[in-house]
Amino acid sequence: MAVTPSVVWFRDDLRLDDNPALLAAIKHGGPVVAVYVLDEESAGIRPYGGAAKWWLHESLVSLSRGLAQLGAQLLLGRGPAERILPSLVAETGAGAVYWNRRYGAAERSVDARLKTGLRADGVEVASFAATLLHEPWTIATGQGTPYSVFTPFWRACQAAPPPRAPMDAPEAIDGWTGRAATDDLEEWGLLPTKPDWAGGFRDAWSPGEASAHRLLEEFLADKLDSYANERDIPGQSATSGLSPHLRWGEISPYRVLHETEEARRGATGRKAEGATRFITELGWREFASHVLFAAPDLATVNWRREFDAFPWPPLNEDALRAWQRGKTGIPIVDAGMRELWRTGAMHNRVRMIVASFLIKNLLIDWRHGEQWFWDTLVDADAANNAFNWQWIASSGADAAPYFRIFNPELQAKKFDPHGEYIRQNVPEWETDDYPQPIVDLAKTRKAALAAYDVVTRAKQESD
Template sequence: MSAGRSGGGAGTADAPAVVWFRDDLRVADNPALRAAADSGRPVLCLFVFDEESAGIRPLGGAARWWLHHSLAALADDLGQRGAPLIIRRGPAQRVVADVLREAGAAAVFWNRRYGGAERRIDEAIKSAARAAGMEATSFAANLLFEPWTIRTGSGTPFSVYTPFWRACLAAPPPRKPLPAPRELRRASPVDGDALDDLGLLPTAPDWAGGLREAWEPGEKAARRRLVEFLDEDVARYRDDRDTPGIAATSRLSPRLRWGELSPHEVWHATAEARDQTNAAGASAFVSELGWREFAHHTLYEHPDLATVNIHREYDSFPWPRLHPAALRAWHQGRTGIPLVDAGMRELWTTGIMHNRVRMVVASFLVKNLLVDWRRGEQWFWDTLVDADAANNPFNWQWVAGSGADAAPYFRVFNPELQRTKFDPHGDYVRRWVPEWDTGDYPEPIVDLAETRRAALAAFDVVKKAR
């Protein structure tokens, strides 16, 4: 990686600083962008669409849809500040090196990622840039606490959530959010790809109508939703968040997944909005940020989280032969189990599913249909707008019993009891399964009691392996 072209290079005042965007598609509280702006150098903003590097998992369809629109919003915001967004596709190590060379860059900044493949790529780029005489710096931006800073008394990572979060709350508080730069010095342009050329949007067929109706990606929309939630909904969050028929959740998960908001912004905005009337709801909401942290810290320790059981005794679980018709019925929300079908149809239509219902549909797949949790994780990866490399497999392993602080193997959510408890008037089910009480609804594809007994018998193999 050479310093580059005539008139550039690390030694000249007009050599640009490159900001490499990833899962941090925002201008506010973006330490990498802030560092570039504060350097006084021209700023070149870069996004690399990488589906080629070893270990990088290609995005699912719903995530690709969100990424397209979030990138469009980011490009508009950066352009207004004087630094157009350059988009390229290809393996990040090669593409970033090419851009640094072509731009004659003096520095490259980015915000850290915590997956195994991502860390290897980032370290290789950092080493090559520094060897070429450039400044290369990464920043903490997308977690409240860096994974290596939260440890047990013996110096090991936590495997149980409650003591983990207690340790987080006892640590120095998360830093205050950084302001967005008002203006960026424009760097000499380098070539890029058109956003549409990435092919992120569905075309044949265009199945994204429900996503367009449900969401407006982008930092401005994310900030509006945060303010709305804290003004109107957080007071009842603790009491109503498990009721899927009530709009009581934050709907911020895709905003955090794509970095349209930082967790620091959410943390401090919640603290500032907290008062006597909403203290319980605010505390419950912040604890969900803690669960997100726990998932990412677990990914840092277990880079193969999406494919390998954390508790390896689950490797001996005797998954039966897959019945494609049962899996297809689960995909389509046609199992004859009302709450399961409602959740799966909500997912397909909107790219999201209520968290309580996520647990129910996951338990039904793994413990009533006896389908390997990895198949469910793959379906969610393709259909969730908020699917990320930490939360998605972490939560599937939690339900399956194989993960960190997991639900015990003998816990099998009864979807009918869950429906009567959390959707007692059927508001949620009727919205997504209108035929439920019309006489046209099918019989359940399995008997819940019989399949629960079969699951407990199968999981007894794991119990004996412990």
């Protein structure tokens, strides 16, 4: 009796290396049907922003090429996954469907309904851990609740059973050769046309699995010893550049952790320090996803509900537009916002500075910034983006007992003392063409603190 085909459903795991769902489909025996579904229609699924769509297009091209080299075709479907997956199973006669788990509430609901429906039809369904080192339900406080502070969370992760070793990519795939419906990627219209604003993206990035592994190798070989000391300096190329590759699953966190631990083994001094710091950054990525798992509305609702009392003034559209365009008259802020528009990314230290300026100096609700980043970041991630904006707003998961306000001028002096980063992104800086600041930093800081007092009083009254 012939073995039925199996479907591997790619999602946030656009890779061949360390892909448990793909390996399970191969192990099942019979032809492998590889599919990616662009689902922006299911209830609660957040449509991708423009920058993310650019990356997705390029990553799917890379994945399709990699699968073809091993003997498989990548099928494409656009629409609700609950319609496309069962239809593909029926069309191919597949007896099994495999995928790697997602952790957003809407995505989990889609997956659960699909799993129930397909199993009712006699189809084997299995899902796997591939996106996080520790799944959210495996790390909890002594009371069984999610952690709300990073340090004890990361301590618990380190005390937990160690993450599994990464699994090598297959050497060949018995790909499905029958006829099955598939979309043309170009017809999805993920790339910009008029105007084509992605020129800077193409200069800055090479999406795909091969690039991700090359970046990791180069980082561990050349940058690890300076990472801890220089990671906050935006004018230096001291970071790994892996953020979008991790976001789209072109490289797994298991692979990154394994290779970094290998580099740390036997290392001393700055190299060992850099490896430890880099692994801790993986921990922050984990923490954000665990917080989102416990608070699915993180992108729209204050994690600290007392911040619902924050007295946001009416939206100043002109100020928001100046911030978006990098024309605030605050050099480090404008440099960051222009880097974002040109490359689809921004140095992490500068992300904190521009976010603080929007929220604390312009007194613009953090949700406007979160939405702008969602549309303009190539690494826009449902957990990290919302988590980081709420952290800067002081409404999120944060151990700090105070209302954090970054002074952009002091931040620039500390982390870009010679103005290298600013000059890279704001060529008219230090000329008469550069605008005056749109706000007074000292006055707006006082206004932000006064607004925070409203939150403090409201919390005291509720307690």
